[in-house]
Amino acid sequence: MIRMAATGDVHFDRKSKDRLSQHFEGLEGKADFFLIAGDLTKSGHPEEMKVLAEDLKKCPIPTIVVFGNHDYHIDQVDILTQILREEKVIVLEESSVILEINNQKVGIAGTKGFGGGFVGACGSDFGEHEMKSFIRHSKNNAKNLERVIKEIEADFKIALLHYSPTSQTLAGEKKEIYPFLGNYFLAEAIDYGGVDICFHGHAHSGVEKGETPGGCPVRNVAQPVIRHAFNIYSLDQTQKRIFDPS
Ligand SMILES: [Fe+2]
């Protein structure tokens, strides 16, 4: 059994000191690692990320994050990455990490992802240069994610995203903005790559539970959705069954 704490869209600003760490007491007895599904900051400012890094320094278990669109807002991603890595936070972008948990290997593949839409209501790489580059960016990103997932050799494979791979977890959001909340290329990457569970954020007004067309459980862990600092999920070793927080 592996146990993971997961959250997203924590949107730290300069005044967010201890907002996560106040919940860390005893966490090492409840979860093996901590996942944050992007939108770590309000506007991507290094000062905001420093507050989060100070908080995550107190986390008793390995912390793995991807960035969200908010973290890209002022183009400081390299500096933000450095701030987190200085505090031993694992930052993924079209990359993976393998953790060793109770003699089992857990591979986590992460990327921010991007928009594009879902089957029957998606953009296509046709027409104007801007439209083609939008959709090609999403497709290439998903292809890279699939490659990263396939390269993982582990007992469990987890995908950590910011954008959603399915419209199921977007229920509650305005349908008009679905193409800006995720894309189905990410679900194809997850299904072809063979993932046991996928976490994402970004859809603050969505719902927690969904799945890909291939049956991979998807959990939208955006804080406004889970209404907790984080949720704890478990995966059973033999059945690869997901246990949601009760
Ligand atoms: Fe967000």
Ligand SMILES: [Fe+2]
């Ligand atoms: Fe977002």
